[in-house]
Amino acid sequence: MNSRIRSDVTVIGLGLMGRALAGALLRAGHSTAVWNRTAVKAEELLPHGALLSDTANDAVEASSVTITCVSDYQSLQQILASVTDELDGRLLVNLTSGDSAQAREMAGWVRQRGADYLDGAIMAIPSAIGSAEAVVLLSGSKVVFEKHQPVLDTLGTAVYLGEDHGLSALYDAAGLTMMWGILNAWLHGVALLGTAGVDAADYTPFAAQMAHGTVGWLTGYAEQVDSGTHRPDDATLTTHAGGMAHLIEESERLGVNSELPRLFKALVDRAITAGHAGNSYAALIGQFTPKSTAA
Numbered sequence: 001m002n003s004r005i006r007s008d009v010t011v012i013g014l015g016l017m018g019r020a021l022a023g024a025l026l027r028a029g030h031s032t033a034v035w036n037r038t039a040v041k042a043e044e045l046l047p048h049g050a051l052l053s054d055t056a057n058d059a060v061e062a063s064s065v066t067i068t069c070v071s072d073y074q075s076l077q078q079i080l081a082s083v084t085d086e087l088d089g090r091l092l093v094n095l096t097s098g099d100s101a102q103a104r105e106m107a108g109w110v111r112q113r114g115a116d117y118l119d120g121a122i123m124a125i126p127s128a129i130g131s132a133e134a135v136v137l138l139s140g141s142k143v144v145f146e147k148h149q150p151v152l153d154t155l156g157t158a159v160y161l162g163e164d165h166g167l168s169a170l171y172d173a174a175g176l177t178m179m180w181g182i183l184n185a186w187l188h189g190v191a192l193l194g195t196a197g198v199d200a201a202d203y204t205p206f207a208a209q210m211a212h213g214t215v216g217w218l219t220g221y222a223e224q225v226d227s228g229t230h231r232p233d234d235a236t237l238t239t240h241a242g243g244m245a246h247l248i249e250e251s252e253r254l255g256v257n258s259e260l261p262r263l264f265k266a267l268v269d270r271a272i273t274a275g276h277a278g279n280s281y282a283a284l285i286g287q288f289t290p291k292s293t294a295a
């Protein structure tokens, strides 16, 4: 180990994801310093040229750019607790998962130490890192992002979201709610069709067609949400509520879990009570926004 390493990039955190990040940087030809609490995890990277630092402080000092990727912010704070002057004039790119408040707080902490900060979220599994398929969301200073984009692009497709450091975490969360929304709806459909002996594989092409069709409505609904006008160009909330009642009845008659359609109907019923019976589905936004801004 060496405390006087000089390198292009540093990676702190060599779990499954951190090792993939360091590996991609090394393959792209960047000299890469690494540090991990459990040093043995660096071993597989050493034959590829990784430079193992003795301490996190040394690792930060080794490069003008440090990428951190550990379990959570609490772990990151423990690692960075003793790192102060070393950050001055450098860039910290934090790819540790967390929420928007943690990202903004970390941005302030890093700024106080004279460093730049980009907060990121990785929308990929470790094996995809280094390929275009691996989307890495980043937020913070645009100037800083553009200056360092060549190195960030070696991790995957680096997508810049905006100056607010909380944006990466918020997009990450919004992506997860899309994912689980689709997966749970698909599973509910699989269970419904399963009562008639239809395999998941046979049902799935139709499910995918429905999902694609629904995605096609989003741009129009987004315009309605942004403008606050919820014209019922397709169907009113009253019509949707009727369909949901049938879905609940069908599910319960067949013994299929009806929690999901019950949730859908509870949201629509509340919007109808709030005066949106004749509006489009976009009027449901008021059921999701913070109470202070709810329509």
Ligand code: NAP
Residues within 6 Å of the ligand: 013, 014, 015, 016, 017, 018, 036, 037, 038, 041, 069, 070, 071, 072, 074, 075, 076, 078, 079, 095, 096, 097, 098, 122, 123, 124, 125, 126
């Ligand atoms: P992991 O394999 O469990 O690695 C966790 C890393 O955090 C290790 O380097 C570990 O060090 C370090 N760590 C944990 N607590 C620590 C502490 N108190 N002090 C110092 N180091 C500590 O997890 P991972 O899959 O690499 O995930 C890392 C981050 O990437 C997470 O925020 C995760 O949400 C995010 N992410 C992962 C994936 C994925 O598919 N894996 C996808 C997207 C995002 P030790 O080795 O010493 O334990």
